[in-house]
Every structure is written in C-alpha cells, then in structure tokens.
Amino acid sequence: MAAHRVLITAIGGNIGQGILKSLRAANRDYYIVGIDMHPLSAGFSLADAYYTVSKTGSPTFYAEIKDIITREQIEAIYVCVPPELEYFSLQKEVIQQELGVEVFVNPVEVVRIGSDKLLTSEFLKNNSFPYPETHIADDDVAVERMISTYGFPLIMKPRLGSSSKNIFVVHSLKEIEAAKILAPDMLIQRYLVGDDAEYTATTVADKDKNIFASIVLHRDLLAGTTFRTELTQDDSITAQITAIANALGTTGACNFQFRLLDGQVYVFEINPRFSGTNGIRYLYGFNDAEMVFEVFKLNLAGYQPKLHPAVVLRYWNEIYIENADFKTLSTGTARHDGLETVTRPLLKRP
Structure with missing residues (x-):
C-alpha cells in the first residue's frame, strides 16, 4: 500500500516533531514533508523531504506551499504552531478547494478564543464553567x-x-x-492552588464537532514544557473537559491545560491545535495525529482508543549531520541526512 503524503508545518518545533513521531508509529505509512522558516531545523533530518519557506502569511508564502503541495502530491497539512493558526483557519476553504488537500486546523472562532487568554477566561465564565x-x-x-x-x-x-x-x-x-x-x-x-499539580487533556472531534476521543495526563513541567506524565483515568474529569470542548465547538484536536480545585476542572489555557504533548500521547495509545487523518481525510468513523496506563519521561536528544556546517546547511548546498541516535527505538507502536 502506498504511503499517505502529508505536510507538517514548523517541523523545527516540538509540536511538528511530535506529530512526525506519532505518524512514524502509526498503523499506516506516511511520507512526511516538513517545512520551516529556518534552514537549520533538526526536524528536516527526520522528514522524507523538506523545504525552507517564508514566514506564514508573507506575500510569497501561499505560492511556496502551493508549489510544495503540487510537487509532493500532498494529501493533508498539519498546522502546528500558534502564529500559523489564524492564517490557515481563514484560508482553509481556499486551500482545500484550490489544492485538494485537507487542512487540520480548528474554526477561526475557536482559534481566536484559545489564542487569547482573556477571551478564554470570558468564554469559560459565559458558559458557566469554573474559570480563573x-x-x-x-x-x-x-x-x-x-x-x-x-x-x-x-x-x-x-x-x-x-x-x-x-x-x-x-x-x-x-x-x-x-x-x-x-x-x-x-x-x-x-493563582490556582490545585489539589495535585497540573493536568493536560486533549480531545478529538469530527467534522460535525462531535467529540469522539479524549485523554487526560497528569504532568510535571520543566521550563514551561511537559517532561513527565502519567495517565489519569477519571470519568468526572473527562466529562468536564468534554463539556468544555463541546461548548467551544472544536474540530480535530484541541488541548486544555488545567488544575483541579475540589474535584472541579479549572482550565487556564486552551490550545486550539495539536499540542506539545502529542509526541507523548501516542505512547499511551492515543495517536491524535492519525485519528484526525482517518476521520477528516479518509472519512472513517472516530473512536476512543484503548489507553495504556504508564509513565512517560522526556529527555534531550541530538541529530548528527556529517560533513556539514551552518553556512552550507543554510544555503542548501548540504542535506539534512542526519541520523537520530537514540529516539528511533522508541518509535514503535505501543
């Protein structure tokens, strides 16, 4: 069976690289094209093909991605970082109709509420959810x-x-x-003094905004990034998160950061996108990157996957690119044919 051909934006960041890892561990084969503004992106070494592009929304950006999508026969685009969300959300219909690809991004009203922390708080308040x-x-x-x-x-x-x-x-x-x-x-x-530190939850909804899958992780942070997680299986927490996602009207993946006060979920941040823990979630059996592809591109029914109780710990890793230097990589005269030294053994299906 031929591999599905997908484009991951901002492949230099942890979200894009997490999606790449999730797709490498998925049940289907994916040919992955990565794009990034910076030619020294480590993610280029992990993709099947890669391109340096202009800043999202710049005068040349659309022509650049149009050329890449056509040349690489791309089926779907994974939109990865906050500065890109509104652009792709506003341009989604045009891109899908003109270029024949699926764009995995939430509706613009969801993007705007989640991207603005004051609007996030007001949304929760106006919909009678606990809020900070x-x-x-x-x-x-x-x-x-x-x-x-x-x-x-x-x-x-x-x-x-x-x-x-x-x-x-x-x-x-x-x-x-x-x-x-x-x-x-x-x-x-x-300031929310929670019962037990912080939590991160992700929901996945179909085209009709029906939530069909969710996962909740208890997490520890280091320099603002999740670096230790354990699976939380609590029906009350899941129901509260699902209710918020339903009220918000999400499609595809959406992430919620929260604390618990007396058993109540107090969301303090909504990430209306794939989040930085997507490269962790697939290890629990929750591969939202593939679930979104299946539902939106292949028109398959969504389902709640069986989750694996576990602890997942993060660590740093390196890419080694032989016979290279910054100048040659930046000018495109050398290729990112690096070898990932440690991570590959972890990219097995859980």
Missing part, C-alpha cells in the same frame, strides 16, 4: 479587587502568548508593576 478570574493588568480597580478577594500570590501572563513565556508569580504590587514593564499587554489572573 482574569483581568487586564492595567485595570487598577480590577487588580485591587483581586488582591482583596484572593490575596497573593497572583499570576501574570501575556494576553497572547505560548510556551510559558513571560509568566510570573507575583507577591506584591511592586512585582505587578515590574511584570508590566517586562512584557506588554499583560493579564493578571487568580
């Missing part, structure tokens, strides 16, 4: 009210941001003012 109270940090009245209600510490974070960048736990008005100087467009949010 959130305000613009320049709203002095709201800040004073939060201090009076919750005391310190409080959380400060950018309204638009990802990867835990510029997130501060503040313990005084002085620290609040300092955080506002360090990063623009800051929010102040209730």
